[in-house]
Each structure stands twice: as structure tokens, then as C-alpha cells.
Amino acid sequence: MTRALIAIGVNTYDHVNALGAAEHDATVVFNDLIKPDVGAYEPAFSRLLLSPTLAEVRLAVEEVVLGGVQFDELTFFFAGHGMIQPVGFYMAMRDTRLDRATATAFSLSELFAQIAEASPAQTNVILDACFSGGLAADLSMLTRPETSGYVGSPAVTLLAMSARNQEANEYADGGVGTSALLDCITGRALVREDVGSLELFDIAQVVIQRVRRSGDQNPVLSALNVHRRSQFCRNPLFQARSHSALRKWEPRAFLDAVEPVLASHAHDPLDLIADVERLFGHLIGKADESRDVFKGAELRATAAIALLPYASIHPQISRWLLSQLESLIGVIHRALDEAVEAFEAEKFAMLAGPGGMANLYLLPIRLSKVLGWTGAAFHLGRLIGHEAEFPRDKFKRLLDLIVEHYRLSLASISDAQAPYLALALTALAALDLKEEGEAVLSPLFNSYVECKARIAATSIEPSRIFAYMLARLTDSFAEVQGQVAQPNELGTVYLLAAPLFDLTDVFDEAMSELDPVTINAFVADDHSLFALETIDNGENNPFTIGHYIWRIDELLQHFPPHAFVQPTDPSVAGGAILASLIFPDRVPWFVFRALDQLEVLSG
Template sequence: MRKRLCLCVGVPECSDPHLGPLPGTKVDASSVFEALTDCTMGQYDAVESVRLINPSKAEFTRALAQLSYDPDIDTLSIYFAGHGVIIDSVYYLCCRDIELYRAAYSGLSLTELFQIIGNAKPRHTNIIIDACHAAGVAHDVQSLIKPNSLGPANSFGVSILAMSATDQYAHEAPPDAPVQGGYGTLSLLKCLKGETDCQVNKSHLSLDDISKAIDLERDDQSPNFWSFNISGSPQFCLNNTAGVGSSESFIPIPIFEDSDSSTLPLALSEELWKCYLDSKTEVELRELQNCLEKGLFELAEPTKQANFLIGLLDSFTARCSLADDGFATTQVTAVFLFVAQKISDPNVANEVVAFILRQLEGSLEFATSSIHEGLKEDYFLVRGGGGHSEFFSLPIRLTKVAAWSLFYLDLSSGNAVETARRSKVCEAILGALERDYSGSISLVSEEQAAYIIIISSLTKRHGLTEWGERFIGSLYHDYFAHGGRIARTSLALEDTYEFMKYRSLEKEVDFLRFSARPSELLFCLFAHYWNFDQLDVVRYDFSEVDGTHCTTYIPDSYANFSDEVITNGGNLNFQIGHDVFTASDYDSFIRNYISPAVYAASQPPQTMIRSIAICASLIFPDRIPWCAMDSLTADVF
């Protein structure tokens, strides 16, 4: 059996006179050790794990080597409470025998820790530092945590939680406090004991999960976190709040045993590392998907592929939690979901897809709840101070938020109570969009076509047709009010100002610079009215768009609808005034061409595949999820 071992170190006294006593560190190290070795919390081996109080540097490194080189080790967790200092841009942990004037010799740097860990290569290593200036490890992390530094074979993972920023002290509770210890450690212990809900429904917590829930209750101390892992989900401790207060049971984490460690080419590891760093700001989702798919190809074995995706998912979602975009975690999780479909063994793929889909629901729960609360503020959805680009970006954002909210409702698993709860949240969001942003509900981009089909399909499915009629009706009328001047998908931000000027002109000016021809958007607008059995409402409008070419693409299968290039499928086209003259002609085109093609692409009928296809259109809105429309697939689902 693979071992879980921990090393908990507290250094209350240092020989250097410049470093005062820290009596609370002894309590902290002991408390964390007891929690980690408790079978109801950490589940680390209580006999072989080590607790050190006031060790020398040599004693610390000797104990670390003893644990790291255990041939049966799976997870190693290192906890340190004591002084930490930054000297010449290097962060040192201060053991008993530290001498600040020669810290390079007597201090313990992260580099030295990694030399031991990197050579021994336990599957995953967790490092928790509750010391002053702990984020100073960033000076070393940027080079040490990079994949090409994680052992010669890039074969193990590491997570680092620093309880204070580079310019901050790590504070302890005052002597008269009911519970003694460092604020960072006390918050960690609350997560271990289940007193703090980490807002995930997995059976085990990773340090990544805990990092997002750490609350130091101080303005002058904030935690920092880094992680990179390609070897399965790092199970730091049991999740003692999983399933509590929820109608759903916790999510068991898939565990796939490997005979040896996973390895990746250095160039690919560097690409993934770049995506990881970018995920704090704005990761390029297609680039991430391509990198992950390359990883699957390189690893080949399905168990390694599964561990690769599950491990990196933890790292990326923890990083995304720092982003300003509330949907960042959801979008990155969706990309992992798409790639998981390509795991070489179908049984392994299905297990991983089901797991990540549940993770997606959890992140979407958080995102929609944040949107729900945020919409109580004025201009919550306006970005960048409301500059001219928002006249273009905000209408797209509103349509996207509506589609995501409806998708969140659609993912409810048939549980009536849960569906009712989600429906209430969804209706509140949709109502706020209509009430507070009515002047910005307009049609500016082909990108909104996919969202329109999702909104039309899901409002009808979930009994929200009146809202769907009003919202899409506003978009429809805006289309004709501006002469059908719609930007192509992914119009460059620097072109938006010129496009908005062009949109208000009475005559055509260089439309090819901005617009797509033929149009998929007009096709989708008419499809909404077909879906709602209201083609008679728009029957007179066909003459106004005489000569317009409409097109849409339908794949042979929706199984890999997120692929950048979908090679198997075909375009279905018509020209108004040539192939289609009336609303009746359009109805015939849908029934004779679109519906049979969508029906065939939806075989065999799988609700999960349909949900993933809808999600693919939310992430990559250059594709239309016709499979979402029940009117087209009534005989399938």
C-alpha cells in the first residue's frame, strides 16, 4: 500500500539574537501533526510520520530525506511554523541554528528542499509555510515549480501554501485568545476538521481546495498559493464537509494506479506552465486545450492520461480562483472536460468525464451565486470603467451570462428540490439582466448566435418561455433596426469602435472588414421563432432580408463538438429570395434538412454528450449546438 507521510516542524527559538521566540509554533506543529495523522482527517501514517520541535537544519533535512526516500511513499506533506527571512532575494526557513549573517550556509532554502524532493520524487508533495514573508518563496517557486525542475522526468507534483505575503508578517493569536496558534495554522485546522466548508463536494480535499478557503480574518496577512501536478488528484486530507447540507452525496475522486511515473517532453511541460501562469489573468482556452490534448497523446496509457488531467485540473482551478472573471474556473474546467473525452480507454474516459462534469457543476454553482449577488450592485457587469468598447462587449456579455445561467439550471440532475432551487437563482439573474440592462440588450456579433440557440432551447425546456420571448425578441428587433450589421465572431477589440460607427451609418461601408458572410446569426434568429411555434410573427420580415445567404454547420456527431476543426459534418445553406421565400419555406427547410441532420448527429442519444456540446458552444461560440433544441430532437432524447 502506498504511504502518506507528513513532516511537521515548529521552531519556537533560534540561536540568532535578532530572531525572537515564537512559543506558538510548538503548539501549531503539534496540532497540525495530530490532525494529519488522525484517521478521520489527514489519514497520514502516525507511526512513520515525523514531528520536529526546534530542530537544527541538519535534523530537518535528515528527517525530510528519511521520509522522501521511502520507496512506498505516495504523498508527502511538509508543514513549517517559525521564522522566515528573505536575504538577497532568497527565502530561508529558520531552524534552531540559523545565523542571519551567513544565511546561505545556515538557513534552509526552498532550493535545498527541492533538491531532496526532486531526487526522491514522491508522487505529490504539499508544502505549508506559516512564517513571516512566506510568499518570498516565490523567488524560488518561479524556477523550482516549473515542470523541467520537478525531477529529471517531470514526474511528480507539488503544491505550496504560504500563509503570508512577501511584505507581511505571520501573526499569532494574542495570549488571551480562546485558541492559541498562528492565524494561518488555525484557519488550516478549521479546514481539516470540517469547521470551514471548502465549497467542494469531493471526498478528499487537495491543498489547492484548502487554499481557496483559507480565511485569516486579517487585512494585514494574506495567503499565497502555487501548484503543478500531472499525477492524479493530490488528496491532502478527507473532506469532512462533503455532502453536508446538500441533497447530493460527495463526489468520489477517481484513483488510477500507475506502474511508474508519468513523463512529459520538456517543451510541452513549458507550454502547460505558461498556460498555468496565465490562468490567473486570462488563459487562452484553445491554447490550453491543444496543450492538454498533446499531453494525452504523449502519455498514451489511459491511467496516466486520467491522472494527468485530474492532477492538473486541481492546479489550474486553484490558480483561476485568483482571476477577476467569475467564470474563469468554469471555463477552464470545461476545457479539461472536453479533453477527457479523448482518453484512450472509453471506460476510463467515462469515469473521468463524469467526475469533471460534477466539478464543472460546482464551479458553475459558485459563479452563478456570485453573479446573483453581484447583480444587486449598479453596473456590476460593466468592465473597464464603461469605455466605448463596452457598447460592443456588454451586449455579448449579457447574452453569455443568460446562457450560462440557463445551462446551470439545465444541469440539475432531475432532483425536483435542486431544480427548484436552481430555477429560483436563474430566474433572479435573468430578471436582473432584463430590469437593469435593458438598454444594452442588443445584437452586435455573430458570437451571440450560439447563445441565442441555448437561450431559446433552455427557456422553453424549463418553462421560462415568456422571458425567452422578450429577450430574443429584443435582439431580433435590434437586428432589423440596424440593417443586419453584425460583427463577425472574435472581432478584434481595437476594431470595435469603428464597427459601432459603421453600424449606425445608413449606407454600407467596408462591411467585409467587420461582418461575416454568409450569416449564421439570422438563421438562428428565425430558428428561435420556429422553436416557439411563432414563425407567423416574423413572416413579413423575410422580404426585408431578401438576398441574404444563411448557413449553419452540423457535425456527423456531437461527441467531440469542442474540437478546433470538426472535419466530419457539413454546411446547410439557403438564400432568402432564392431557396427560401416565406416562413413556410423556412419551416420546410428546418424539417427536411436541419432536423434529420441533428437527429443523426445525436445518435446514440446521450444526455451527457448533449450537455458537453452545449458547454462547448458556451466556451467556443463559433459553433451552434442545435442538439440543445428539443423540437429538433424530440424523438432522440
């Protein structure tokens, strides 16, 4: 495709008052759109003109539009003073005189005449100028019988950032209209997510809404002879509607892409909710069709935590999050049913692919994850008053099947197991499934002691997993020290959970074998920020076994009491639980204290 861009910004005038941001707007639009991964407009056919004279503009337009190249897409952008004359709309250049506007300013009709002659497949005209909506007279150039109605007649989309009788406002760093346009181009504003490229008509709908909200300015959109989709720019928020999108799914990357969209209108909770529902809706639909029974839960949880930072700011978002928790609980319950059915039909249902060495590392984590999501459903239900609906007997059956068929895989492999097991073990205790909890916790802790707590870090490089497993086999960790979790939070989970299953004395005896292992508990100050990649507000609480800590009661005495304080807003507490499931390098310690019957930790 051959694409050309002409961007003009005029700050400096010889006979008219100067402007402050027009050149900046033209420069940013030009620089963004010529990027191959944004607009892919070809620099050889494109021009950036800053405060040009009328002659310079006419020469540039003639060279580009009438240069003998047939363009698939031609975009013309202007930021500067605009004026309406009896014969049409004019753009003021550096040497324009207001008393001779028709002779010294650039006419929109003149541009349209050249477009009609060159007939690009699609032309986009964007005017961020005062009174730019007054272009009705100029449109007649493109609506004459000899230039319209035929195959190949000029297709033109026009976006004027102000109405015929309105001025175009500026922020300190750019025009109001152009700022909204750039938000759409760069992905800070959501246009749509189901197509790989955006046309100006799509973008204009969002620009109009955002500009109208900003004050007394009403953009005008017109389209002539448009008979096919064009490609104004790439869509930075495109998500393919296919199962391959789920195979490539990476929650952190997706949240990083979504965050600027949400931050651009953080003050508007209804828009925030609508954006998240649009961005995640089709992926959730595809996930529900996949064979991975927990994929739909993972997608819904990621959608919920996208808005977690706003839950304590907007009551509407807090209520929306609570409704998502209720929906998510139902999905997890259905996934639990399917998991039990799969186990009963095939005892090796948890093994992935061809099996082999990969399962030695992945299977223990997978088992922890299944238990963690199920335990999370209990905790989420408790937050919204639905704990009585939790399928206790089904959870018990799942545990019995895991212990029966996978006892040797109840092993401590990675620190990523910490949040899953914290949620599962505290749920088991609250449900009075102590025998089942002991059957799970005992082999996990034994495995932890046997490897002397040298479990893999959550950030272990995939290429180093095999080397780590060999180190476990040979008890030689010298070459994989950087891949070992030092300190780790999995040990903290085990020691806090031991009193829940009357295992304190047994674990106390084994702690001498862990000297001088350092365990840790990162405690966040604000759980509404629990889904951020880096949580700045919080503290690490390291405990070295053999240094003040020899028994579990000593750990409890030194453990920060505020770690067990549940957020007062149940939507924030629920969101933090979901964040720990999606990003298992953090543990919501409050689940140990959030259960009224766990009096053992009250001292």
C-alpha cells in the first residue's frame, strides 16, 4: 500500500496573532503516523510543514498529491488559525492577511480540487482550527456529478475539531482535538479491539465524545463516497478473535497495554468499566470455549484486577468488582466440577502433553494452582456473603483424588506455589477439612525440608528449569543459585498454616534442618495496588530460621500484625486475592486472619 501524509502546523504569523501548540501538534501527528508500526505512511511521499508560507504549502501539496503516485491512503492534517469566507473555509499560513484571506490563505476547496484530480483511494482530512466545521461550501467540490457516484470516485473522511461557530481550544501541550486524536492513535483511548487497523471514521467517534466532554467544543465528522474500510493507522489494542490469542495470552503484557487506556479517563468510572468489558469480552468468550477449565476464570480475574486501582476511588467500580467476584465464583465452581469429572474418568488427567521431564516441574505447580483457585472461590464467597454455597464435598473429593493419584507430586518446587497454597490451606481449615489439609500440607513441607528450601524463584528462566531439576536430583545447586528463591515466601505459608492442622510440634522439630534458611513476607500497605508489577508501598519482613526464629510461635510473635488485617472494602480484598492468583509472586497474608475460626493466630 502506498501512503502519504501532509501535516501542517502554524504557530508563527506575520499578520495574525501567534499560536502556542499548532507546530507541536503537527510534529507529533507526523512523527507517530510515519512509524511503520503505527501509521506506516511513507516518509518519501510525506511532508511536515511548520509555519510555512502559502507558496510553500501549495508546492508541497502539488508535489505529493499531483506527483503521479496513486495513493491508497492520503492524510492531510492542519493545526492553526482557520476562517470562514463566503466561498468556503480557509487555513491561515504564516504570510496570510485577514483582509485578503481568499488570496493569501490556503483554501480547503483548492485541496479538494487536487484530490478530485488525483483520486486517491481514501483521503483523510483533519482540521484542528477555529470554525473548521464550516466546510459545507467546500464539500460541493467533491459532490459534483462529475466527481462522485462512479467506481473509484474520491472517498474522503473529514474531521473538523470545532463547529462552524466555535473556536478550537488548546491545552498547554497541544490542541484539545489533536490530543484526543493522539490518544486513539497510541492506544491511550479505546476505539475498538476487533480489527487490526483503524479508519478515521472509527477514531472520530471517540474523538468527538472526548472533546465534547472537555468543554465548549463540538467536532464535526463528514464522509463522502466511502465504500470500503480504510487503514488510517494500526490498532494498538487489537486482539485477534481466535484461540491462538489465548495460547499467546500473557496477563502482565495485556494489563500494561490496557493501563494507559484506563488512565486517560481515570475520573470516569462508567467509561472505565465499559472499556474493560469491551477489551476482555471476546477473549472471555473464547476462553469459555477452550479445553482449559480454568482459562475463563483467569481471563475474568485479569479483567477485574485491571480496575482494582480504581476500586477505592469510585464506588461504582467497587460495586462492579463485587459483581465480578460473584460471576467468577460460579465459573470456578463449574471448573471444579469438570476437574473432578476429569480425574474420575482418567487419573492422569493433570499430566500435560507428552509428559516426561516437564511434568516433574510443572505438575506440582499445576496441582497447587487448581487447589488455590478452588480455595479462592471459598474466600471470595465469604467476602460477599456466599460462603454457604461453596461445594465443600466436591472440594473434598478433589483432594482425595489428588492425594490418591498424585501424592508424590505434592512437592515444593517453586515459590510461585505460595499464594495458591495460602488460599487452599486456609480454606481447608475454615471448611473443617483438617484431615485433607494435613494430607496435602505434610508431603509439601517434607519436600521443602528435603531440598533445604532451595525452591525455584517465580522468575526462573524457562531455559534454566532443566538445570534446576538436575540440581534437585544431585543436590548440587552451585550453577543455578540465581534461579533459587532466596528468601522465599512458600516456607512462610507452610509455617503459618501448620497450627491450622495441628502440625506445629511436627514442624517445629523439623525447623533445625532449615537453619539458616531465610523466609519472607512482603506486606503491602495498599491492597488496591496489589496487581501492579512493582508494589512500591509495602515492606519485606525476612525471618532467618536459627536467628530468633526456632519455632512457629516465635515466628508468630515477630510477624507484623497488620499483615493479617483484611482490607475494609471487600472488593479490594477480593481483587487482591485475584491478583495473587494471576501474579503468584505475592501473597494476600490477610487470608490467614480473615477467618473468624482461626483463633490460633490471634496471640
